[in-house]
Amino acid sequence: MRKIEIKYISVAMLSLALLLGSCSNDILEEEPRGKFTPEFFESELGVQGGLTYLYENLRSIYGFAYFMSTAETGTDEYVPAQSANNNFYDLDFAGQGSLTPDSGYIVGQVWSSAFPAINTASGIIENAEAVGLDNSLIAEARFFRAFYYFLLVQTYGGVPLDLGSGELVFNQSAVRTSVRNTVAEVYTKAIIPDLIIAVNDLPDNQRVTGAVTKNTARLYLAKAYLTYGWWLENPNGIPTYPETSRTDPDGNSASYYFQEAYDMAVEGIDNPGPYSLQEYFYDVHLASNDRHSEMMLYADHTEDSQIYNGGADLGWSGPTDGRGPNTAVWMVTSNYTTISVDDVSAVQREAAQSYGRPWTRMAPPVKVFTETFAEKELDSRYDGTFVTSYRGNWDKGGDTTPTITAANGMEIAPGDPVVSFLDDYDPSVDYSVNGGNIGGGQIPGRSDYVINLNEINRRFYPGLWKLGTYRTDHTSGLGSPNGALTRPFPIAKFSELYLVAAEAAVKGASGSYTARDLVNVIRARAGKWRFDNGEQQERMEDNSSAMMAATPATIDVDYILAERSREYFGECQRWYDLVRTQKWNELADSYEIGGNDAADHQPAVTTRSIQPHHYLRPIPQGQLDNLDMSEADKAAYQNPGY
Template identity: 30%
Template sequence: MKKTIITLSIALLTLSSCSDFIEEDNRSSAETSEYLKSSGYESLINANYAELKDIYGGEPWLFVSGTDLYAEGRSTEPIGISQYTQLTSSSPNVDYLYKECYKAIQRANTALHFGELTEKTATLSARIGEVKYLRANAYFLLVQTYGGVSLDTQYHDSPVLSFDRNSAEEIYTFIVKELEESLNLVPAGAFTGRVTKRAVQDLLAKVYLTRAYETFGAATDFATAAKYADDAIAGQALTIKYSDLWLPANDINAEVIFSAQFSAGSNSSNPQTTGNGQASYFSSYLGGSEVAGKAPYRSYNLLPTDFAIGLFEKGDTRWDGTFMTQTYTRYYDYYDVANKTGLAVTHFYVPKWMTPAELDAYKLANPKTNIHLYGTYGAGKGLNSDYQTIPVRKFDDPKAPFATSSTTPRTSTRDFVISRLADTYLIAAEAYLRTNPATGLIRLNEVRKRAGVANATAGEFNIDYILDERAREMIGEYNRWFDLKRTGKLIERASLHNFNIKAANFDGANGEKKILRPIPQEALDLNQSKNFPQNPAYN
C-alpha cells in the first residue's frame, strides 16, 4: 500500500464545524451509504490510514516539547505545553491530539460499522483488524496525554453532544482488547504500508509497559510487555547502518515496523500544509527564501539541549547519523554529491571528544569554516545567527518543496516512522528491567552494538540509562514526552536539563502536578454531559 493512501473526500467522514472533537457532521446520502457498503469500502480503509498523516505530520509539541532533550530557540514555543507555568485548558495547541485522535476514532467507527454491511471479501477480516489497530493507537495517544477520556465505539449518523468520561483504566482495558482482536485478524509478514501482526505486537508491548507504571496496572504487565516486544523483534538483529536508516530514499526498510505514509502525489493538493512537518524542527534556521533549493526551511525551535548533545560519546555512529556535523555551501550537497573532497565546509560543530590538536589540524585544513565549539551550539546558546545550533538531519528531504514559513512547514514527502526495531529492543529492555534485568541488558546492548559503542554494564543498567539510550537512538522522533511521563521522570529530567523549566513549573491546583495535559476547554464547553470533570491539576 506504499504511497497509495488517500483521503476519502466524502462529507460523511468530515467533522462538524461546531465541534472538532467527537460528533460528526452528517451530510451523507443514501448513495454515499451504498458506496461504502460496496466499492467504496477500500477507500474508507485508506481514509483511516490517512488520518495518521494529520496525527503525526503536523504539530510536534504534545509529543516532544517540555522535556529534557529539546528547548526553545529563536521561534516561540507554545509556552503552556513547553514550560507548564501557563498550561491551562485553553492554552494554544493543547487540543491538538484531542482533535486529531477523535477524528481518527470516528473514521474507525465508521469503517467498523460499514464493515458489517459491506461485501464479505477475502481481505475484509484483515481490514477490520487494521482499523482496530488504528483506533487503539488513537486511544493510546489520548489516554497517555489526557488520562481518562470518553470511550466511543459507535458510528454516529447524527450529532451527539453528550459523552461521559471513562477512567484511564477502562481505556487501557479497551485498548488491550482491541489490539488482541487485531492481532488475530491482520496478516504476518514484512511491513509494506499496512498494519501487520508485528505492528500490533509492538503496540501491545508499549501499552502493557505504560500501564505497568499505573496504579491500576496488573502485576504481570511488565512481563507481558517484554513478551510482546520479543514477539515483535522475532529474533531480527539490527543490521542496517544507523545513517542508512534515515536516507531519504530508504523510508521503508527492514527495520521499520509501522509508519505513516506520505508522497509527493498525495500532498500535491497543498504541498505546504499536507506533508510531513517533522523535518522543519530540531534545528537552527538555515536561511530564508534566498536559499530555497539549497537548504531546508527550519523553524529554529525544539533545538537539542546541551544535555541531549552531551549524551553521545566518541565512536557512536548515531552522532553523524543524527546531526549534520558539518555543512557545505549548499546544504543538500551532503546528499547530492557523492565525492565531497572539493566541497567547501561552511560550518563545523566540534564534538566533545575532539582534542585541541585535532581541532587545530581541522582549522588548518578548513581555514574558512565557521567553527562552533562544543558547548556553544545547544538550545539557549545565543540564537541570532543562521546555523547557530547544530542541525538534526535525520528527517531531511532534499526533494521537498521549500517551506515558506513556520505556519506552513508540512512540505516533506518522507514517511513518518511510528515504530521501528531499535525502539522495540529498548521497550523490551525497559520491560525486562523489572522482571529479568540480565535479559534486559542484552536487549539494550543490541542497540549499542549497532551504534559501535561498548556494552553497558549491569551496574549501569537502570531506568535513567535506558532513557539516555532512547535519547541517543531516537532524537527527533515523537516519543520523548511519553517516555518521561510513563517512567515518572518528567519533572525530574525536564527541570534538570531544560533551561526554561523548574520543578515548580509543574505545580497545579489542588496540590496536583501538571503531568497529564488538561482536557481542552472547547471540548468541555461543547459536551453537555455533567459527568466529564477536568483533570485535577487544572480545576
C-alpha cells in the same frame, strides 16, 4: 450514557482515501471526499475507504509542526529557540508561557485528530462483516482504534469510550454530552482487547506498502502492556484523572503487565515477518532509503501530487496548510541562512537533508551533546542524527564565485564546511573573530568557523539531519526547500521491540533475553559505520564490540531512556517516554543553553516548574465549549490544575 460532542467524531472536511481492494496492488490510492455517513459504511467500497482514511489521518499528527512541540518541547531533548512563540513557551514551564486549555494546537491536535479516526474505525468494525470484508482488514481497523485510544490515554488520561451511541459503537448521535472513562477502562475495554484481536487476525506480511501487520500490532500491544503496568505501579504518586484507584479490573498486578509486555515484544523479535534492523544506523534515516525494512509504521507523503501529500503545497507551505503537512523538522532547524562569509551568502536554503526551511522554534539543550550523545567516536548515532557541519552551496544559488575567504583568512569552495560543531571541546576556540552573524569562532589551521557543543545557543545549533528535507524532482540548484516535506514521518520501528522488552525486563520481567542482551543488539548496530555524515566521506568501521562492552552490567530505567533518546531523538516520543516512566521532573527540570544571540556562547541554566498535574495535557477548551453541560460539569470534565 456517555456521549461526546459530534464535532470531534464526524470527519467533515477531511479527505477520504479509497483503498484498492486487490491484494495485488502495492500502494494506497486516495480520493478527496467531504465526510463519512452511516450509509457509506454499508458498502464494501465505503468500508475500504474508511480503512484507508485511518492511514491518511496519521498525517494530521505525525509530522505536524505543533505535535513536534507537544511531544518534544519541555523535555530533555528540546527547549524553545530564538524564534519560539507560545506554541513552545507554553510547554516549557519556565515562566515565559502558561499551558492552558486555550493553548491551541499543542493541546488540541491529538484530541481533534484521534476521535474521528476512532469513530471511523468503529464504523468499519460494525459493518465490515456484513459487507464481506476479510477479518484481516477488520483487524486493521481494530489496530487503529487501539492506536488512537492509546495516544489519547497517554496524553489526557481517561477519555470517553462512548461517543454518543454506546461504548465502542459507531456514533450517529449529535447529543452533546460526554463522560470520561477511567484509564484502566480505556486500556482493558478498548486498547488491549482490540490489539489482541489485531495480533491474531493481521497477516504476517504487509497487504500494501506501509500497511500494519501482525508484528506492528505486537509492538503496540507490548507498549500498551508496558505503559499500563507503569500506570498501575505509579512509583512517584502522579495523580490520574478521572480519579480512580490504581487497580486492574481483572485483578492483575503491574508485574503481570510488565511480563506480558516482555513476552509480546520478544515474540515480535523472534517472529520478525518482513521487518529487520538496518545494518547501519546511518541508513535508518538516510532519506533515499525511506520505507525500509525497519519501518513498521509511518505517516506517508509524496512529491508526486499536492492532493496526495495531504494538501500541503510542494513549493511553499505554512506549518498548518492542508490536512497534515510534514513540517516538523522546520521547527528544529536553526537559521543557517544567516551565514554570510566574505560578503557571500555562503549557506542557502536547499531541498537537501542537511538544509531545508529554518524556523528556529526549538533547540536542543547542551546536555543532549555532553551527556546523551557523549560518545561520538564509537557510537554512530550522533553523526546519524544531527547536522554537524553546514557546507557552502552558494554555487547552487547562482553565485559563480569559485572560492571565498573564511576562517583564518583561508579559502573555501562550494561543498566545504563553513560552520562546524566540534565533537570534542576545544578551549582554544576564539569567538572574537566570528564575523557576528555566524556565531562561530576560529581555531588555528581550520578554514571553517567552529562552535563547541557546550557553548551553543538558541539561535544557532545542530539541526536534525535524520528528519531533513529530501526531494528527487530537481537535479541541480537549490530545489524547493520551502515546501512541506514529502518524506514519510517515522512512527514505529522494529528496533523498538528490543527496547520495550528491555524496559520490561528492568521492571522485573524475565525470559530468554536479559535487558543487557536486548540493549546490546541496538548498541552493536550503533557501533557500525559506513559513512561519516559530518565529514561527508566513507567510513567503514565496526565498533560493535566496544559499544557492547561499554554497556553497564546492570541496566536501569535511566539507561533505557538514554538509549531511547539516542535511537528516537526528535521523533515525537520523548514526552511520552518521560511521562510513562514518571522521570520527567528528574531528567528535565532544568536545562542549559545560550541566549538568542548567535554570538552568545555563555550557556545559562533555566529551571522549569513541572507540576504533577502537567503529566496530563488539558482537555481542549473547544471541546468543553461545545458540550451541553453546566459550568460545574465542564470543570469536572477538565483535568485538574487547568
